[in-house]
Amino acid sequence: MATAVARILGRLKDEGGLQGRDIANIVSASPPTVSRWLKGTSSPDIKTQTRIAQLGYLVDRLSEFYTADETRLWLHTPHPMLEGKRAIDLLNDDRMEDVLAVIESMDAGAYT
Template sequence: MDIDQILIKSLVQNGGLTDEDIAAIAGVPIAALAGWKSGHAKPPRHALILADLGHVTEHLAAYYTPDEIRHWLHAPHPQLDGTRPVDLIRHGRSIAVSAVIDRLDGDVFI
């Protein structure tokens, strides 16, 4: 298994995301994700989005279950001006999402 396959497997198992979620966040057809999962294709420019998504879900796993993580990522967030975290990650703005999660480390309820 290569690093991309491991990351996708982790997003499903630990992040509670479906294949459809991952494909939508990366902005690719589900068939492209299937190729990445099988190792027959590489996620060229989408690798950064997957890495950011992996980082965010890994950080959230310290506080939430996989189902809660999926909900957190897809729900509009008040500390992100009502934007869904997945939309920010998709557009390369995962730093804003990470900043909200970092507040959990300071015992701030979100």
């Protein structure tokens, strides 16, 4: 039976178009470690689980606007509403709220 973390990681790959190395970079882990989490053979610490859950929420929100490939591209491309920074870099800097603010403005129709 898949763990909650494994299910979220599966969604990140399916709905977010993220690859294991993308997730590894965001949560500061190695790709083989992410693979073990995905298989359910090991589990990340609670801080990493929280970061994975937050990333899952972002991908869920972005999937309302984009396909999986477009979501991955959006996360990796510099964005004018993020001061020219990439969302993935802001996530690494624990600035999820900045990324969420842009998604919320997209949802409000302010920018797409």
